[in-house]
Amino acid sequence: MDSQFSQSRLIWKHRDTQNCRVDVFRRWINRKHGLNLTDYYALHKYSVTDYTFWGDLWEYLNVIYSVPPSQIVAEGRMPETRTWFPGARLNYAENLLRFNGDNIAVTSARETGHVAQYSFRRLREMVRDLAAALRANGLQSGDRVAGVITNSIDGVVIALAVTSIGAVFSSTATDMGVQGILDRYRQIQPKFVFAETEVVYAGKTIDLMPKVTAVIRDLQSHGLHGAILLPSSKTGKQPTLPPGVPNCTSMASFLATGDGRPLTFEQVPFEHPVFILYSSGTTGVPKCIVHCGGGLLLNGMKESAFGYDMNSDACYFQYTTPGWMMWNAMLPTLGNGARIICYDGSPFHPDLRTFMKFISDQGATIWGTSPRFLVELQASGIEPLKLASFDSLRVIMSTGAPLTAPVFEWTQQTFGDIHVTSVSGGTDICAGFITAVPVLPTYSGEIQGKCLGMDVQIFDPDGKNIEDTGMPGELVCTRPHPSMPVYFWADKNDEKYRNAYFNKFPGVWHHGDFMCKNPLTQGLLILGRSDGVLNPSGVRFGSAEIYSVLDQFREELEDTLCVGQRRPEDKDERVLLFLKMRPGVRFGESLVARVREAIRKGLSARHVPAYIFEIQDIPYTVNNKKIEIAVKQIVSGSNLKPSGTVANPESLQLYYKYRHLEKLLETEGAKAKARL
Template structure:
């Protein structure tokens, strides 16, 4: 048995939780009619459209471009350079010239310039910014960057929080043809330098303070440490996010100047015009980073058009996003969901930028009071957050009507079947979109759809144009078998990274995605099951976290699902890894549990955990070791660090990267390994 009983049962006998009552009112339905008109087809369902979209790559992406209204100064002469191999990556929309910033600031839907483009929220209040004001702020920062000597292709970095000034800095960077890379201001200096030293930015935007849990933290000591280790910097711009003293002498770069934001833009005159720099579709726009938990993070470069086109498809066609809709994704600037959020502007949406704890300033009510007050239509969050609410049996509907809320999306980790039930029991008739993708594609492989039902425990659909399959270890596509395997993609797509930074021969790029199954198959690193009946996906965790005791392959999320369902009041968090030491003939499953405050871990609880896992999974799923841990290691983006702990307990060689947010806790796991 490769997946736990409930999930196996759900694949055989899917449980429908929701279906949209007006599918023919959606943009996805209108897009189907558009395709039918363009190509004399007669599609009536999402699945028919999907099959065509992955077979007709050029036709499909050209239709997305036209239907969603990508703005460009010149058209493409070819949609894609070639279809195979997937690596080396082909060029997309060859000949087209465009500006990401222009598409976000002046979307084809033409919002009223006096209407709200951005709502920037902290734990202490909010600010609304109109489209006119946003454009003006971008104009000023763009011209100030040009005066500071920034040229096309230069890197501009942000050590920043999720606020409107960060958005302005990114759009100004794009407007002048430079390249943006950001890390969140709560991350430690060592982790930031490990990233930024590789890309050598010439400008750094940095917040003077971080705000979290009603506390303000002075960032300038960390900014000073970062600046001292980046001799490439010519300009540092300090953004005042809290009323704390700013001593610019602490952050002056060795070969340049430091300014407050107000001083940086002070010389920009009214009426000065900035022209959007028109770039190739695949010219660099974003540099994002791999997790870096076991070494230096890889610098992943995404292009001008790939993210824009993919996000417009996902927002407008997959999610039905329209002019004036309010879109709120809880994220930091280090997570790829930040790019996914801000691209909502290109569909004419109002985006909510939230900086702070999701439980401040009103406890569990915080996010839902905001959703109610701001009339949010789309709310994106993490599976962990929803799981916490489930454990608390929290019901926001008792206090907040949230009349406009149409969809909740969840990502970051696997959403358990029980949490699906919790959301529908609590929120009623909305779309719950369990979505999956990642930093590598800056978007989604598994997406939401208002044309398809939501089934318990499943990602609704494979994203249009994304040829997603499940592959066995032998390289066979096993979609229709209902068996677990690796998530792969077998057709090129425009949001593939254009390259890695400092990877001239492409060796890092190829080894990251094409080493496992060859140059024609993108290996994403997720462990999944495809449901032949619903055409949805069941996520089982990361491939590198797959456990294989006695040859049985299963994902760590299967263990977590049992714990979430059966022990919500006892177990706060958990980490499940495989242990294989040089002398071992087989892999051993090890489960570490972190208890809720005041709850005792004892032999009775341990035996109960073993019993529930044996009953709901199988005897081979039962961990050999179950032990209490004081802390679970996470990355700064909130993902469990299974791989590092797996190597520690297996006594494998290990280099721990700075991306582990709480590395001190790893000493406990080393001690545990020594004792066992």
């Protein structure tokens, strides 16, 4: 078996697959069309060979609409896209607010210990009041509204109120810098901006008024009509308005301008925009990715129902911020009648035990987290099941980076008979490409299957599908789907759109992930970003393979970064591995030798990095994603200006010296040894 599959082991099977919602859906499809789809693989094949599948999904998920579609799909604006459900009229927010009872819709919690529950009825009332104020102040369909907000009930209400009117919402987290916020919002020119004024993170009270004031002043020359300031998340007090800033008001005062009109839902086409998300922008101004309500609704409800088996008894806790696509992807869960938990704060304050107990105490059935958090939980020595019962927990879903086989197995063993899974998609589609499939077995380190409706394949450099060979290649999607961006904002002739996705393989969506499929298990592995693929001497492999081996050093290593280096004068690429040590642990030749040997044994001699260095810090985005590409560019000779999405931009400066590798080795030869 190839090295990337050597750690693959069966770790879980569902005990009652017949009652999983995705299997109920399969049988419903068979009855409706007189088919004989025998398993998930047959269902997936049907979903990517017949566009009728999307009509089936519309019917099965009971999409609320005022005018039915004239057909399922028609020609798109570009040859690579399609127009979905032409003629239909519906509203994204109406579908998410279809329930109006006393079941809890949103639990809003903060690290301070404050927890509040909001029923579906109360959520509708809050959306009604804010929508009335927005309409009274001139918001119309197609206008943009922006937010600098926390993950709380306020964000959910703002998003649903804005989209109920047919306007478009865009959000950033409160930890983004002024320039990062302006790089985004100057482009989309919001009519209104909602902003936090005081927040608490990791026990520290943060005054956001200087940042918010700077943002508001700047945006007033870019179409801003009004700014609404939210009360302190610490005290609940209304803010003192900044002097000399016109058209600025508190949330309480803004709500008072509403005229008490009933909640109505603007009926718009399926492809009417609802959210604007952004490319990473780690090396330049981010691209504005416009997503439509119908696509996010169908795919969001589909994934929560079929991937995680959510229904009205479910409770979904996704640790995220409104600056990450997982926040937007979380909202359609409400359309399945499930409860969502919005958490604002650090999971490490006051301590990790408190956070883990919170998950259990709230009865979360699906917990969305990241590989980095699971590694920290493992390193802490905490035994979760001795801390709390977790008796409601059914699914742990990891995303944002590949979940290595050792951490996969540790999580499964630690939490027992639950569905531990990894998924992968992206901001570009605000959905998944490969996902959890409860009716399939789970193998450590592998993602279970392809999302329904997503014709995911693995291409070699010549555009040939090689997925059944076990060889790694490019993740592509060869068939259009409703979650493709409607367009990029201000993208004349769709030039940026085409260049982003359709340049490498004409007519085929190239996602930029490097992946492979295990021929024995059919499981899928994400090996890293394809633009960060390591390619020494023509041998291509992903950084995730290296990180998987290094999990065994977690007691010594706090973090790691593996990138390729190829400067203009280099004939070939070499691999550099950077190690960030845990406090009190020393970097030295013995550790380097053990790391080399572990990689050689776990993978192959060809995978062993040319040089291993100690580093003081590793760059991450504000969404907690490791930044490999920028470091690769720096060590290969490029000069970069960090964007506002880099959480610790000063860390990038640490890597510039490695572009002068020969000089560095002369002065620090004792710290790095070339591979023999």
